[in-house]
Amino acid sequence: MKRQVLKASIAGLLVVSPVVYAGFRVIEEGSAPKPSTPLQIATEAQENTRLHGELSVLQQQEAALRAEHERTAAELERVRVALAQAELSRSRALDKLETLSMRFALGQTAFIPTAEESASLIRTAHAADHVSVTGYTDSSGSRSANERVALARAESAKRYLVQSGITESKVSTASGTGVYAASNDTAAGRAANRRVVFAFRYPVGPEAPVESGTVQ
Numbered sequence: 001m002k003r004q005v006l007k008a009s010i011a012g013l014l015v016v017s018p019v020v021y022a023g024f025r026v027i028e029e030g031s032a033p034k035p036s037t038p039l040q041i042a043t044e045a046q047e048n049t050r051l052h053g054e055l056s057v058l059q060q061q062e063a064a065l066r067a068e069h070e071r072t073a074a075e076l077e078r079v080r081v082a083l084a085q086a087e088l089s090r091s092r093a094l095d096k097l098e099t100l101s102m103r104f105a106l107g108q109t110a111f112i113p114t115a116e117e118s119a120s121l122i123r124t125a126h127a128a129d130h131v132s133v134t135g136y137t138d139s140s141g142s143r144s145a146n147e148r149v150a151l152a153r154a155e156s157a158k159r160y161l162v163q164s165g166i167t168e169s170k171v172s173t174a175s176g177t178g179v180y181a182a183s184n185d186t187a188a189g190r191a192a193n194r195r196v197v198f199a200f201r202y203p204v205g206p207e208a209p210v211e212s213g214t215v216q
Contacts, residue, residue: 100124100198101181103191104153106140111156111196118164121198125166128200133157136176136197138190143177150175157196 036044100121102113113121125131135153137146154173162168176197182189 098124098200098202100200101195102157102198104194104196106138106190106194107149108194109149109152109156111153111160113160118160122161122164122166124200125161125164125171125198127202129170129203130201131161131166131171132174132199132201133161133171134174134176134197134199136179136181136193136195138193139180139184140190147175147177150177153196157198 102111102117102121104111133154135150135155135157137150137153140146141149151173154175158168158171158173161171180189180193181195182192184190184193
């Protein structure tokens with residue numbers, strides 16, 4: 001009887017022991033990792049070298065991009081300053097456009113200024129780069145007739161300038177028919193509309209010799 005019990009106990013241990021030992025084996029293997037092999041060490045060293053090289057390249061690219069950004073910013077600033085200077089020059093040039101207006105009697109086309117008017121006109125025209133002369137009329141008469149009268153007044157004023165020593169090529173003429181400075185309902189308004197207007201354009205720099213105004 002005792003022999004049968006002992007055999008059964010041994011058989012039970014044989015059945016259980018593989019599982020028990022298997023568990024101990026797993027725990028033992030997990031608690032002590034295997035050391036790296038020479039091949040693994042060499043591979044890791046190569047990978048570290050590669051990553052270090054890539055990092056160096058990226059740092060160089062970043063530095064190049066930063067330098068390019070600084071160059072672009074400097075160029076944009078240069079363009080901005082140039083545009084601002086150009087706009088300032090344009091504004092100054094526009095500020096140098098002066099006008100002078102002289103009137104005509106009803107039906108008159110001959111330009112006959114007084115001595116004082118002539119002196120002011122010629123002095124101003126000599127200093128200008130260009131002189132534009134535009135003739136005007138009041139609303140009396142037909143449009144075609146007024147067109148002829150307005151242009152005749154401008155041409156007469158131009159001839160006067162040229163005869164007074166102003167270079168002909170810097171004087172231009174035009175008709176301003178239908179453009180009025182005042183109402184045509186009154187005699188005073190119609191008198192103000194019968195005129196020529198001289199527009200003087202000056203070089204940027206020195207002040208214009210005269211101010212805008214009207215000579216009657």
